[in-house]
Amino acid sequence: MTAVEERLRSLGPGALLVPVVILLALLYPKYVESLGDAPLIGNFVPALGSMVIMIVFTMMAVGLNIVVGYAGLLDLGYVAFYAAGAYTSAWFASQQFDQWTFHFGSVGIAETVPGIHLSIWIVLLIAGIFTAITGILIGLPTLRLRGDYLAIVTLGFGEIIPQVVRNGDNVFGFDLTHGTFGISPIDSPGFGSVGESLGLPLSYQQSFDRAQWFYWTALVLLLITVFCSSQLRDSRLGRAWIAIREDETAAAAMGVPLMRTKTWSYAIGAFFGGVAGAFYASFKSGAFPADFYFNISIFLLCMVILGGMGSIWGVILGGMILGYLNVEGLATLGSELQGAGIDFDPTKYQFGFYGAIVVLMMLFRPTGLISERRHKRELELGVADTPLYDVTTEGADTDRDPSND
Amino acid sequence: MAAQALTASFDKLRRSGFVALLSYALLAMIGVWLVGNFVQGPAEFTNVALIGLTNGAIYGMVALGYTLVYGILQLINFAHGDVFALSGLVASTIIISVLGLERDASVLAIVGGMLGTLIVIMIMFATINATIELVAYRRLRRAPRLAALITAVGMSFIVQNVSLALYDVNFRSIPSFIPRTEAIGLGEITYSWNKFAALVITVPVLILLTWFVRSTRQGKAMRAVAQDREASAMMGINVNRTISVTFAIAGALAGSAGLVYLLQFNMRYDTGFELGLIAFTAAVLGGIGNLSGAVLGALLIGFIQAFNEGLAWYTPGSDWTRTIVFGILIAILVFRPEGLLGERTPEGA
Numbered sequence: 001m002t003a004v005e006e007r008l009r010s011l012g013p014g015a016l017l018v019p020v021v022i023l024l025a026l027l028y029p030k031y032v033e034s035l036g037d038a039p040l041i042g043n044f045v046p047a048l049g050s051m052v053i054m055i056v057f058t059m060m061a062v063g064l065n066i067v068v069g070y071a072g073l074l075d076l077g078y079v080a081f082y083a084a085g086a087y088t089s090a091w092f093a094s095q096q097f098d099q100w101t102f103h104f105g106s107v108g109i110a111e112t113v114p115g116i117h118l119s120i121w122i123v124l125l126i127a128g129i130f131t132a133i134t135g136i137l138i139g140l141p142t143l144r145l146r147g148d149y150l151a152i153v154t155l156g157f158g159e160i161i162p163q164v165v166r167n168g169d170n171v172f173g174f175d176l177t178h179g180t181f182g183i184s185p186i187d188s189p190g191f192g193s194v195g196e197s198l199g200l201p202l203s204y205q206q207s208f209d210r211a212q213w214f215y216w217t218a219l220v221l222l223l224i225t226v227f228c229s230s231q232l233r234d235s236r237l238g239r240a241w242i243a244i245r246e247d248e249t250a251a252a253a254m255g256v257p258l259m260r261t262k263t264w265s266y267a268i269g270a271f272f273g274g275v276a277g278a279f280y281a282s283f284k285s286g287a288f289p290a291d292f293y294f295n296i297s298i299f300l301l302c303m304v305i306l307g308g309m310g311s312i313w314g315v316i317l318g319g320m321i322l323g324y325l326n327v328e329g330l331a332t333l334g335s336e337l338q339g340a341g342i343d344f345d346p347t348k349y350q351f352g353f354y355g356a357i358v359v360l361m362m363l364f365r366p367t368g369l370i371s372e373r374r375h376k377r378e379l380e381l382g383v384a385d386t387p388l389y390d391v392t393t394e395g396a397d398t399d400r401d402p403s404n405d
Numbered sequence: 406m407a408a409q410a411l412t413a414s415f416d417k418l419r420r421s422g423f424v425a426l427l428s429y430a431l432l433a434m435i436g437v438w439l440v441g442n443f444v445q446g447p448a449e450f451t452n453v454a455l456i457g458l459t460n461g462a463i464y465g466m467v468a469l470g471y472t473l474v475y476g477i478l479q480l481i482n483f484a485h486g487d488v489f490a491l492s493g494l495v496a497s498t499i500i501i502s503v504l505g506l507e508r509d510a511s512v513l514a515i516v517g518g519m520l521g522t523l524i525v526i527m528i529m530f531a532t533i534n535a536t537i538e539l540v541a542y543r544r545l546r547r548a549p550r551l552a553a554l555i556t557a558v559g560m561s562f563i564v565q566n567v568s569l570a571l572y573d574v575n576f577r578s579i580p581s582f583i584p585r586t587e588a589i590g591l592g593e594i595t596y597s598w599n600k601f602a603a604l605v606i607t608v609p610v611l612i613l614l615t616w617f618v619r620s621t622r623q624g625k626a627m628r629a630v631a632q633d634r635e636a637s638a639m640m641g642i643n644v645n646r647t648i649s650v651t652f653a654i655a656g657a658l659a660g661s662a663g664l665v666y667l668l669q670f671n672m673r674y675d676t677g678f679e680l681g682l683i684a685f686t687a688a689v690l691g692g693i694g695n696l697s698g699a700v701l702g703a704l705l706i707g708f709i710q711a712f713n714e715g716l717a718w719y720t721p722g723s724d725w726t727r728t729i730v731f732g733i734l735i736a737i738l739v740f741r742p743e744g745l746l747g748e749r750t751p752e753g754a
Contacts, residue, residue, distance in 0.1 A: 074551055141739045148481050148554050153738050156731035163727045298558060355562025362556040363544055
C-alpha cells in the first residue's frame with residue numbers, strides 16, 4: 001500500500017490527471033453533441049470525424065517525437081513513413097491488385113471481390129513493420145551524418161517518395177500505386193460476424209456509428225503508442241537515445257552503440273508513423289499522392305516543438321491543438337470572422353501560422369508548452385554540440401567498427 | 406541484431422572499392438547516355454545544354470546565398486528560397502506598376518529600367534535578409550544548432566506566407582520586352598536574348614562577389630569569421646556586423662536571381678520552395694561553404710535538369726526531375742559529404 005502511495009507521489013499530481021483525461025476522451029462520443037449545443041463555444045467543438053484525424057496526426061507526432069525528441073535527430077521527411085503506411089494499407093486491403101483474389105479476415109466485402117483483402121488489424125501491423133524496415137533502410141546510410149545534414153537527407157527522402165508514388169503506376173508495366181489517382185476505396189476495419197454477435201460492428205464503414213467506432217479505435221491506437229513511447233523512454237534503449245542527444249561523443253565513449261541506437265529510434269518512430277498512416281488511409285478509404293507533401297512533415301514537427309520536444313504529454317497537447325486548428329479550428333474561426341464582417345480566411349495562411357509558432361517557440365520557449373525536465377536543462381545549460389561531420393578527418397567520430405558494438 | 410548486421414555489411418561495402426566501382430559505372434552510363442543523345446541530334450543537344458547553362462546561372466546565384474550563410478553560421482537558411490521568390494514578385498511589381506515598362510518601350514528605357522529595378526531589388530532584399538537574421542537567428546547563436554535550423558524552417562513558411570498575402574496564389578510574369586529572338590545563332594543552335602540577359606546579369610554579379618570576398622576588408626572579415634568566430638572576435642572583428650553583411654549579400658544575390666528568373670519564367674509565392682531546395686542541392690554538390698563549388702554545383706544541376714527534361718533518347722523525363730536531384734543530394738551527402746570541391750569555408754573562393 002505504501003509502495004503504491006509512494007509511487008503515486010513520485011509521479012506528482014499528473015498521476016491523477018492521466019486517468020481522468022483518458023476517461024473523458026473515451027466518453028467523448030457520448031457528450032460531444034450536448035457540448036456542441038453549448039452557447040459561445042458550441043461552434044468550436046470538434047466533430048467526431050475531425051477528432052479521428054486529430055488523433056491520427058497526434059499519433060504520428062508521438063512517433064516523430066521518438067526520433068526528434070528522444071534521440072535528437074531532426075527528421076524533415078516523416079511524411080515518407082506516413083505515405084509508406086498508407087500505401088501498405090492500400091496494397092493489402094483494396095482492389096488495387098485485381099489480378100489476384102485473396103481474402104483473409106476481410107469484413108464487409110464479398111469473397112468474390114478481386115484484389116488482396118486482409119483484415120485491417122493485420123494490415124496495421126504489416127504497415128508498421130514495412131515502414132520500420134523502410135526507416136532502417138533510409139537510416140542505415142544516412143544516420144552516420146550529423147544534425148543538419150541528416151535533416152536534409154530526410155527531407156530529400158520526404159520529397160522523393162511522393163514523386164515515386166505518383167510515378168509508380170507503371171513500374172516496368174506493373175501498376176504499383178495507380179499514379180496520381182491514388183488507390184481507393186480501401187477496406188474498412190471491423191470485427192466481422194464474430195464481433196457482431198458480441199455487439200461490435202461488423203464493418204465500421206457500414207455501421208451507423210461509424211465515426212464513433214473510428215474514434216475509439218484511433219484513441220486506443222494512440223494510447224498504445226503513448227504507452228510504448230513512455231516505456232521506451234525509461235528503457236535502456238531510451239536512455240541511450242537521450243545520451244546520444246545530449247552528447248554523442250560521450251555516449252559513444254560510454255559504450256552506447258551509436259548506429260544501432262539511432263537506427264532503432266528511426267525504425268520505432270517509423271513504425272508508429274506507418275500504423276497511423278495505414279489507419280488513416282482506411283478511415284479515409286483511400287491513399288492519394290497529393291496527401292504526402294513536405295508541409296505535413298513540418299506540421300508534425302511543429303506539433304512536437306509546440307508541445308515540447310521529448311515530452312509525451314506535451315506532444316499530445318501540441319498535436320491536439322494544431323490538429324484541431326488544421327482540421328476544423330481555422331475554418332471555424334474564418335467563418336466566425338466572416339459572420340462578424342471581417343473578410344479574412346485563416347486557413348489560407350495556416351502554414352504561416354505554424355511557421356510563426358515554430359519561430360516564436362524557438363525564440364522564447366524552446367522547451368515547449370510542457371517542458372521535459374532534461375531537455376530544459378540542456379537548453380538552459382547548453383549541450384556539447386559537436387561539429388557536424390568533420391570532413392578533414394572523415395567520419396572520425398562516428399566511423400566506428402560496428403562489430404565492436 | 407539484424408540492424409547491426411546490416412550496418413556492418415553496409416560499412417564493408419563502403420570500405421571495399423564496391424561503392425567507388427559503382428559510381429564509376431554510373432558515371433560511365435551517364436557518359437554513354439549523353440554521347441548517345443548528342444549523336445541523335447547535335448543541335449538539339451546544344452540547345453538543351455544552353456538552357457541548362459542559363460538555369461544553372463540562376464541556381465548559382467541562389468546557391469551562393471546558401472553557401473555564404475552556411476559558411477559563416479553553419480546554418481541552412483531554409484528561408485532563402487522563399488526570400489528569392491518574394492524578390493521576384495516584388496520585382497514584377499516594380500517593373501509593371503511602378504515603372505510601367507511596356508513591351509514596346511525604347512531599348513534605353515528597358516535597359517535603364519531593368520538596371521534600376523535590379524539595384525532597388527538588391528538593396529531591398531539585402532535589408533530584408535539582414536533583418537531576418539537579426540530577428541530570428543541572432544538570439545540563437547548559442548542555442549543548440551537544431552534550434553536555429555528549426556527556426557529557419559519556420560521562417561521559410563513565414564516568408565512564403567508573406568508572399569501569399571501580398572500576391573495571392575496567381576502566377577506573376579512581366580511582359581517579354583527582352584525579345585526572344587536569337588542573340589547567338591549557328592545553324593539550328595540558337596540562344597535567345599532573354600536567356601542571354603540572364604548571363605549578362607549573372608556573370609558580373611558573380612565577379613563582383615568574388616572580388617568582394619577576396620579583396621576587401623569586409624570580405625576578409627567574413628572569411629575570418631567563417632573560419633573561427635571566437636578568434637576573429639578577439640582580433641577585433643565585429644562578428645555580428647560581419648554576419649549581418651553576409652546575410653545582406655545573400656539577400657542581394659537572391660534579389661538579383663529573382664529578377665533574372667522573372668525574365669524567363671512565371672513566379673508565384675511557392676516558386677522559392679522547390680528552387681531553394683534545388684539551389685541548396687547545388688551548394689552541397691559543390692561543397693557547401695565553398696563559393697566556386699556552389700557555382701559549379703549549380704551549373705551541373707542546371708545541366709542535369711535540362712538534359713533530363715529536354716533530351717529524348719532514354720531519358721526519364723520531367724516526372725522524375727525531383728527524384729533525380731534529391732537522389733544526387735542524398736548520394737553526395739552519404740558518400741562524399743564534403744562535396745565535389747570539398748572545403749567547408751569560403752577561403753578557397
